[in-house]
Amino acid sequence: MVLRRRVKKGQGDNVYLLHERRSSYSVRNIPTPSIPDLWELRKQVILQVAKRRNGQIRIQDIAAECNVPFRIAAGWLSRLAHEGILTAVVGQQHAIVYFVKEVGQASE
Numbered sequence: 110m111v112l113r114r115r116v117k118k119g120q121g122d123n124v125y126l127l128h129e130r131r132s133s134y135s136v137r138n139i140p141t142p143s144i145p146d147l148w149e150l151r152k153q154v155i156l157q158v159a160k161r162r163n164g165q166i167r168i169q170d171i172a173a174e175c176n177v178p179f180r181i182a183a184g185w186l187s188r189l190a191h192e193g194i195l196t197a198v199v200g201q202q203h204a205i206v207y208f209v210k211e212v213g214q215a216s217e
Contacts (some may be wrong), residue, residue: 120159127204147185151175151185152189152194154175155185155186155189156173157210158170159195159209164209165208166195166206166208167204168182168183168186169182171185171186173197182193186205188208189207194209195207195208195209195210196209196210
């Protein structure tokens with residue numbers, strides 16, 4: 110909705126009424142071409158990296174492979190752990206290592 114000011118005739122310059130101005134273009138509900146879900150693409154990349162590393166993956170691996178900050182990579186892996194795809198195990202020096210629950214489940 111676009112509003113414009115319009116001076117009411119005969120009332121002087123200090124009185125303004127707001128009238129709705131209709132847009133000159135119409136917004137159509139055009140179906141967008143099927144765009145793959147971004148999370149599904151990330152999930153596939155993470156599972157491919159895990160498959161190359163025999164089902165074992167660390168946050169540093171994803172951060173380096175996807176060129177994202179450590180915090181983002183940690184969020185992705187924890188989300189996969191909450192979805193039940195990965196299992197988180199605390200390793201030496203409190204480093205978290207993730208394992209794919211079923212290596213055969215990772216599809217290309």
